[in-house]
Amino acid sequence: MATETQRSTGRRRNPATRATILATAFAVVAELGYAGLTIEKVAARAGVGKQTIYRWWPNKGALVLDAVLERTAGAGSDGAPAELPDTGDLEADLSAVLVATVEEFADPDFDRALRGLTAAVIEDAELALAYRERLDGPMRELKKRRLRRAQEAGQLDPDVDLDLAVDLVFAPIAQRWTERSGDLTPDGARTVVRHALRGLAAP
Amino acid sequence: MATETQRSTGRRRNPATRATILATAFAVVAELGYAGLTIEKVAARAGVGKQTIYRWWPNKGALVLDAVLERTAGAGSDGAPAELPDTGDLEADLSAVLVATVEEFADPDFDRALRGLTAAVIEDAELALAYRERLDGPMRELKKRRLRRAQEAGQLDPDVDLDLAVDLVFAPIAQRWTERSGDLTPDGARTVVRHALRGLAAP
Amino acid sequence: MATETQRSTGRRRNPATRATILATAFAVVAELGYAGLTIEKVAARAGVGKQTIYRWWPNKGALVLDAVLERTAGAGSDGAPAELPDTGDLEADLSAVLVATVEEFADPDFDRALRGLTAAVIEDAELALAYRERLDGPMRELKKRRLRRAQEAGQLDPDVDLDLAVDLVFAPIAQRWTERSGDLTPDGARTVVRHALRGLAAP
Amino acid sequence: MATETQRSTGRRRNPATRATILATAFAVVAELGYAGLTIEKVAARAGVGKQTIYRWWPNKGALVLDAVLERTAGAGSDGAPAELPDTGDLEADLSAVLVATVEEFADPDFDRALRGLTAAVIEDAELALAYRERLDGPMRELKKRRLRRAQEAGQLDPDVDLDLAVDLVFAPIAQRWTERSGDLTPDGARTVVRHALRGLAAP
DNA sequence: GACTAAACGAGACGGTACGTCCTGTCTTGAG
DNA sequence: CTCAAGACAGGACGTACCGTCTCGTTTAGTC
Structure with missing residues (x-):
């Protein structure tokens, strides 16, 4: 497909x-x-x-x-953005990304469509593979690229696995969305990023 | 119901x-x-x-x-366990809980049943409410109770919100399960706990 | 029952x-x-x-x-009428009875109820028996009694079977009702009676 | 349909x-x-x-x-018979038709199927219309055609309505069938025809 | 007056069928 | 070969009733 x-x-x-x-x-x-x-x-x-x-x-x-x-x-003019923002301030950059995500979830159409896709992905292993390769994967690559630069700049623990880092920063908000549990606000997103980064910081 | x-x-x-x-x-x-x-x-x-x-x-x-x-x-003899383990070592205790979760996911029956429930919950807001109140809620209460004791013992940042703490510790593994992405191993679970707790520690 | x-x-x-x-x-x-x-x-x-x-x-x-x-x-004050009218004028008497029947059919409630019963009777042999014994039978007995008196008075062929006579007089209107075919009017009823009696008259 | x-x-x-x-x-x-x-x-x-x-x-x-x-x-090779028998002897011809009908009723399959149809027709006015137009109507037309020839030959009252004539000849047997009352034999059929025709004869 | 037994209202239950919707495949004619 | 249209076998939907089965209550009689 x-x-x-x-x-x-x-x-x-x-x-x-x-x-x-x-x-x-x-x-x-x-x-x-x-x-x-x-x-x-x-x-x-x-x-x-x-x-x-x-x-x-x-x-x-x-x-x-x-x-x-x-x-x-089709959202971006030329497709997906090639790179996550990099102002040097990691916390601000990741917060901006997560806040954007939260705002996307606020669009009822996008919310329902993505819920539909996620429901399908949970049950269908084959679809989950395609999902990872074509939707989640590229985005995760961008996130890892941004985090790698931070790691190289000494802002992150050099031993930490970047996939783990991505999960720690982004999973809490994603889960709040799927389970409609915690608050899905820009402030909530920023708090998550702050603590997640504290957990990933160089010791 | x-x-x-x-x-x-x-x-x-x-x-x-x-x-x-x-x-x-x-x-x-x-x-x-x-x-x-x-x-x-x-x-x-x-x-x-x-x-x-x-x-x-x-x-x-x-x-x-x-x-x-x-x-x-029906799993426990007298229903759900009344309390999470509390040996005084927070990281070990939470790791034990998360490892147990990972092992539950390894049971194909439980895995498929829970996937079914989760798929339904994602799309059905009303069901999501029931899910939170009857399945997720009680478990989250237990987790918060354990974390509160740690917080009172000075092992956690006194300002951190306990719901955020729960999300930070448990969401990454949950998401790996729904998206069948990162590794769902005891070691992976322990690494998540370590970094999450570092992010929640008293400054 | x-x-x-x-x-x-x-x-x-x-x-x-x-x-x-x-x-x-x-x-x-x-x-x-x-x-x-x-x-x-x-x-x-x-x-x-x-x-x-x-x-x-x-x-x-x-x-x-x-x-x-x-x-x-419950229609009559003391139940069913004990006897059909007998003015000596057979044609007039039978016409009166048949016209009364036609008028009963004009009541939508009675019409639908009787249609229901008839539909059941057609398919259910046992019910047909009960129907004949308890509804149709008594009425047919009255009709035969009236016709017998006419036969004894020489107004009818002495050899004609009275059940046949009843059928000849009453079946045409009944069939028009079940099939909703010919006209179900007092005049139509009277015409049927006239020709039926002509067919039953002493030769 | x-x-x-x-x-x-x-x-x-x-x-x-x-x-x-x-x-x-x-x-x-x-x-x-x-x-x-x-x-x-x-x-x-x-x-x-x-x-x-x-x-x-x-x-x-x-x-x-x-x-x-x-x-x-599908009974006849080329569909329904185009015409009722016409030997010149009206009573014999109609008797033959009615006897054939009685014999059809003797076939249990046909009997039950036709009972089913009749039960449906009694309750459903729309179906009754279709029934008259497609099953009863054509047959009635044949009967009327045969009776019209007899009427033109002076064997029938020239003033009698042909629909009434059909009803008088055929309804009694039909009713015996629906109500499972009188005898449904060839002899019974012939007797009905004899008296019905006597009632329709030229005065 | 206490006891017994059936009648009665209510409604759960294992089933059957309803008539509708959708699946994934196939067929037809037009482009 | 693609496409819109739509027939087709199959199967699930959620609803309505079937006839049977408890329930707890009410109403007669019998003792």
């Missing part, structure tokens, strides 16, 4: 159709949630035959993953 | 039926996952009419929550 | 309950038809337990038969 | 499926009666999805009507 190979002959895949389907899928999952999303509904709303969806996506999860990817990639 | 008020007359609810349904629901979600769980399947396997399930649980999510609760409550 | 033997001891059957159930059953079948009639609905509307209905009637058909019987019996 | 308009595109209705469903429906109603007929049972026995039945028939009644029609139409 990631890279479709080019067919040699016959009518080619219509990119506009692909875009319509993904936009419709996003809209449906945003409105009705993952459980309420149906291939038939997407096909009907997109004015597309069911087969056209089944031809290119193996299941709901793959479709929603692509739909969310298409939307997040 | 928790406390049903007593009806004045008529035949009473059969507790054995309730237990059978919950046990069957757990088995089904453990075997087929949340998406593969069907009220019809549970009814058929439990030898019960569908209406008997719909009479007492409004949807799949509520049923699975009760099924998981019934199972975890 | 007809004659219940007296039990030696214990609480007796409440006749008011019986009446309420039958009245409710009639109302329900009049409103919703036989297919829409439900023991549960009757029980609920009558404010009665389902078991109380099942205790005394084996099925919907028996209940509806009793309900219709109760209603038709 | 009679004439489906042609759709512009998409897969066409499979006529073999239609035939299988109708044959199965006839078999089921013949075996279990109308009350015992279930869309689910028909679907299962026919190896067909329920939706395929609901797509083309709005309810049990319409299905059974089509099933009976398909069967009776």
Whole structure:
């Protein structure tokens, strides 16, 4: 569902159709949630035959993953941002990123769509792999890059594993979102970053 | 779905039926996952009419929550453990708890059942509330109680919010589980605890 | 469902309950038809337990038969009329009876209730027997009595079978009702009687 | 349920499926009666999805009507007989037709199927209309045609309405069948015809 | 007056069927 | 070869009733 190979002959895949389907899928999952999303509904709303969806996506999860990817990639003018901010102040930079995330969660459409995708990912190991490779992975790479620079600057414990560092900084807020538990505010985010970084600081 | 008020007359609810349904629901979600769980399947396997399930649980999510609760409550002899270990060594105590969690995740049945419940919780706000009150809440209370004692003993920053502390210690491992990302090993758990506590320590 | 033997001891059957159930059953079948009639609905509307209905009637058909019987019996002041009119003018007398029948069919409640009963009777041989014995039979006896007097007075072919005579006079209108085919008017009824009697007259 | 308009595109209705469903429906109603007929049972026995039945028939009644029609139409090699017998002897001709009807009633399958249809027709006014137009109507037309020739030949009262004539001849036997009352024998049929014709004869 | 037994309301229960929705596949004609 | 349309077998949904089964209460009789 990631890279479709080019067919040699016959009518080619219509990119506009692909875009319509993904936009419709996003809209449906945003409105009705993952459980309420149906291939038939997407096909009907997109004015597309069911087969056209089944031809290119193996299941709901793959479709929603692509739909969310298409939307997040389209956010920046030229796709995803190439780099996290680096002002030299690590705490401020990470706080800014986390605050941005919190603000994204505040958009009901994005919230519901991402909840749908996450629900699918939890149960479907194969989809989880795709999710990590195509959505979470690139973002995590950016985070690690920023943290590596901090580590090289001596702001972080040189022995700490960067994946652990990412988890410590970002997981608490993510979990509050999934479980709708703690407060999901900019201030809450900043407090998390402060303590997480204290735990990762050079001893 | 928790406390049903007593009806004045008529035949009473059969507790054995309730237990059978919950046990069957757990088995089904453990075997087929949340998406593969069907009220019809549970009814058929439990030898019960569908209406008997719909009479007492409004949807799949509520049923699975009760099924998981019934199972975890039944784990200890007298229900849930009243208190987290307190040897005086905070890091060791929390590590023990997190390692136990990691080991629970290793049980495929428990893993799939909990994944099912979590998937439902992510999408259903009402269920999320019940989940927090009945499953997550009591456990979090225990954790906070242990941390409060440490805080009073001067082992933790006296200004830190205990909910934040819980999140910082436990969220990273939880997220690794949902996203099947980082390693879910006892050693990984211990490393998380070490750095999280360093971030929460008295300055 | 007809004659219940007296039990030696214990609480007796409440006749008011019986009446309420039958009245409710009639109302329900009049409103919703036989297919829409439900023991549960009757029980609920009558404010009665389902078991109380099942205790005394084996099925919907028996209940509806009793309900219709109760209603038709209650029509006359002292129950069913003991005799058909006998003015000496056979054609006029039979026309009067048939016109009365046509007018009964015009009452929507009675129409629907009787349709319900008839639908049940067509499929249920046992109920058909009870229907003949308790509803159709007595009425047919009255008709035959009137025709016998006419036959003895030489107004009818002495060789004609009286059951055949009843069928010839009354079946055409009955069939128009069941099939909603020909016109169900007093004039139509009178025309049927005229030709039927011509076919039964002494040669 | 009679004439489906042609759709512009998409897969066409499979006529073999239609035939299988109708044959199965006839078999089921013949075996279990109308009350015992279930869309689910028909679907299962026919190896067909329920939706395929609901797509083309709005309810049990319409299905059974089509099933009976398909069967009776398929009786003759080229469908229904185009004309009633006409030997010049009206009484003999009508007797032959009625005797044939009585013999059809003797076939248990046909009897139960037709009882099912009739039960549905009694309660459902819309179905009754379809029944008259598609089953009863054509047959009645044939009967009227035969009677009209007799009327023109001076064998019948020139003033008598032909619909009344049909009712007088055929309703008595039909009613005996529905109510399982009088005898349903060839001799009984002949006696009915004799007296009915006497009542319709030229004065 | 206490005891016994059935009638009665209420409603849980194992089932069956309803009519609808969706799945994933297949077929048809148009492009 | 793609695509929109839509038929198809299958299966689950959540609801409505079925007829049976407790329950606790009420009402007669019998002792």
